[in-house]
Amino acid sequence: MKKQTIAIDTPYVRPDAYGSLAVPVYHNVAFEFENAQLMADAFCNRVKAPDYARVENPTVTNLEQRVRLLTDAAHVTAFNSGMAAISNTLLAVSAQGKNIVTSTHLFGNTLALVSNTLLRFGVKPRLRDLTNLQAVADAIDENTCCVFLEVVTNPQLEVADLRALADIAHQRGVPLIADSTVIPFTETHLKGLGVDIEVVSSTKYLSGGGTSLGGLVIDYGTFPLINQRIKYELLFNLGAYMTPQAAYLQTLGLETLDARYQRQAGNALQLAKALREQGAIRQVNYIGLEDNPYHELAQRQFGKTAGAMLTIDLRSKEECFRFLNRLILIHRATNLFDNRTLAIHPASTIFGLFPEEQLKKMDVRQTTIRLSVGLEAVDDLLEDIQQALGDDL
Numbered sequence: 087m088k089k090q091t092i093a094i095d096t097p098y099v100r101p102d103a104y105g106s107l108a109v110p111v112y113h114n115v116a117f118e119f120e121n122a123q124l125m126a127d128a129f130c131n132r133v134k135a136p137d138y139a140r141v142e143n144p145t146v147t148n149l150e151q152r153v154r155l156l157t158d159a160a161h162v163t164a165f166n167s168g169m170a171a172i173s174n175t176l177l178a179v180s181a182q183g184k185n186i187v188t189s190t191h192l193f194g195n196t197l198a199l200v201s202n203t204l205l206r207f208g209v210k211p212r213l214r215d216l217t218n219l220q221a222v223a224d225a226i227d228e229n230t231c232c233v234f235l236e237v238v239t240n241p242q243l244e245v246a247d248l249r250a251l252a253d254i255a256h257q258r259g260v261p262l263i264a265d266s267t268v269i270p271f272t273e274t275h276l277k278g279l280g281v282d283i284e285v286v287s288s289t290k291y292l293s294g295g296g297t298s299l300g301g302l303v304i305d306y307g308t309f310p311l312i313n314q315r316i317k318y319e320l321l322f323n324l325g326a327y328m329t330p331q332a333a334y335l336q337t338l339g340l341e342t343l344d345a346r347y348q349r350q351a352g353n354a355l356q357l358a359k360a361l362r363e364q365g366a367i368r369q370v371n372y373i374g375l376e377d378n379p380y381h382e383l384a385q386r387q388f389g390k391t392a393g394a395m396l397t398i399d400l401r402s403k404e405e406c407f408r409f410l411n412r413l414i415l416i417h418r419a420t421n422l423f424d425n426r427t428l429a430i431h432p433a434s435t436i437f438g439l440f441p442e443e444q445l446k447k448m449d450v451r452q453t454t455i456r457l458s459v460g461l462e463a464v465d466d467l468l469e470d471i472q473q474a475l476g477d478d479l
Contacts, residue, residue, distance in 0.1 A: 089156055089272050090344045096152040099134070100144070109148045111334045115139045131318070141321045145330035149337045153302060157271050157284070160307025163316055164300060164328035168267060168287025169195055171301030174326060175263060175285055176200070176234070178315040182208035184231040187260075189216045190448045191239040194437045196265070197448070200234070216246040219254060226258045233260060237276070238268035238384070240422075241397050241432045241456045242449050243371050245380035248387055252280025261309045267291075267422070268395055269388045270347055271304065279387060282308045290423040294339040294346055298332040346461060350394035350423065353467070354459040358396050360468050366475040368453070372396035394423050394459045403452040405479050406431050410455065412474035415466055427460040427467055 087095070102110055117136045119125035128135040136142040150162040165171040176199070180186065186200055190213050200211040212225045216235050226233070233255045238245055248264065255262045261282040266274065270291045276284050286292075288300035305313045321327055351374070358372035373384040374392030384392055400406050410418050410429055419428045420435065430436065433445055433452045440448070459467070 092155050093152060093272070093343060094341045096148075096155055098144075099147055099151055109145055109334060109337050111330050112139070112144045113330060139330070140325055140327055143327070143330045143333070145337075146328050146333040149328075149333045149340070150302075152337065152340060153271070153304065157304050158275075158277060158306075159284075159304045161303075161305040161313045161317070163303045163305070163313075163321070164288070164333060165303065165326045166301070166328050166332065167299045167326075168265075168285070168289055168301040169199070170326040171285045171287070171303050172196055172265065173199055173203075174316055174320045174324065175283055175303050175312070176204065176209075176232070177320060177324075178312045179231045179261065179263070179309075180204065180209045181231070184208075184229050185210040185212050185227070186232055186234055187212045187214060187222060187225045187230055188234040189213060189239070191216075191242045191244050192236060192448075193240050193265075194432075194440065196236075216251065217244065219247070219250050222251060223254050226255065226260055230258065230260050232263050234263045234265075236265040236268065237274075237387070238373065238393060238395075240268060240395065241436075241454060243373055243378075243380070243395070243397065245373060245384045245387070247383060248276065248279040248281060252282075256280065261312065268393045269391075270343060272344055273347070273391055274388050277306045282306055283312060287422075288336050289421065291343055291347060292336045292339045293332075294342065294423075294425055296421050296424040296426075297339070298335040300328050300332045300336050346425065347394070348391070349461050350459055351391040353461070353464050354394045354396055355392065356464045357457075357459055357467055360464070361396075361398055361471065364472065364475060366400065366479040367398050368401060369399040370396065371398075395456065396459065397454050397456050399451065399453045400455070400479065401453065403431070403434070406453060406455050408476075409474050409479060412476065413470060414473070415462070415470040416457075416474075422458045424458060425461045427462055428458040430456050432456050 127133040128137045146164050154162040214221045214225050252262045263283040264281045266284050267287040284304035286302040288302050355374040361370045373380050416427045416429050433450050437450045
């Protein structure tokens with residue numbers, strides 16, 4: 087079946103007692119067993135049956151099953167946020183004395199996780215330019231536990247060569263872990279590019295209308311120990327499993343993901359082209375533009391679409407603030423890939439606690455505004471941006 091069909095018509099792991107077409111929401115905590123032996127088998131994973139909703143719930147399992155079939159993954163585990171998916175994955179591969187080869191071009195909290203939180207537990211970051219393959223190869227040693235990156239960085243919009251990075255990592259017996267939030271997994275085949283683990287903030291494209299928090303770990307089974315640790319150690323010990331309410335909302339979002347994404351990506355490309363004609367805008371950065379330095383690589387890795395995030399640069403932080411304050415239709419808000427178009431000044435918000443020297447190393451500029459393009463009519467979005475730019479910008 088095609089991906090859109092799988093997203094809608096994947097059968098339940100167990101048939102619903104009442105034949106519900108929409109996935110039921112199991113709000114309960116515990117599940118009754120017919121006998122003691124079946125209970126013991128479920129708790130020890132000898133049979134597939136929910137035992138306690140902190141580690142398994144039928145509503146969440148349904149979402150995991152749909153994503154597993156869509157991605158041809160070996161395992162999918164749903165968490166209560168994208169950061170939970172990232173942190174549990176990195177905890178599963180790391181240990182005291184290990185190091186993570188990654189980049190300064192990471193989402194602010196992800197960089198803080200690897201540079202501060204994990205460092206306190208003896209896991210060191212090795213921050214390199216991941217577009218420099220020799221630098222990556224030189225950074226990997228016998229204590230490297232993974233190479234980690236974002237497939238499209240936020241907000242720099244950098245794209246690294248996944249196949250080349252996978253080859254380098256695998257030659258040293260190291261997994262390649264990729265945050266694929268910016269391009270939905272329905273558009274890509276990262277397994278074929280050598281990615282071993284895909285982590286996703288399902289808060290973004292899946293929830294659609296910004297309805298729910300969630301994260302997914304999509305495991306392609308090439309490093310089996312990782313799934314064992316996530317499923318039978320971290321889920322039990324850290325308690326970051328997705329809630330059934332969030333899973334229900336994100337299952338509904340998954341069913342319309344393809345239709346929404348195609349519109350959003352199309353809007354982003356159209357808007358990026360139009361914004362280049364605005365004299366007050368110094369730079370438009372979008373990997374869907376043909377002269378973008380990452381355009382060819384992005385098309386080769388992700389297909390014809392280029393996501394729904396772009397950035398614009400004005401002349402100063404002050405101009406960025408004036409522009410944001412004048413917006414009427416576009417919302418001043420964080421999050422990505424809501425149905426609504428959102429605008430934010432990353433340097434003062436997402437990265438607001440980083441010192442200026444660190445921001446420069448991360449290529450996060452005070453002149454940059456990030457736009458997450460929604461489902462509105464492009465003409466209306468462009469009109470709002472034009473009036474916000476005004477004559478004095």
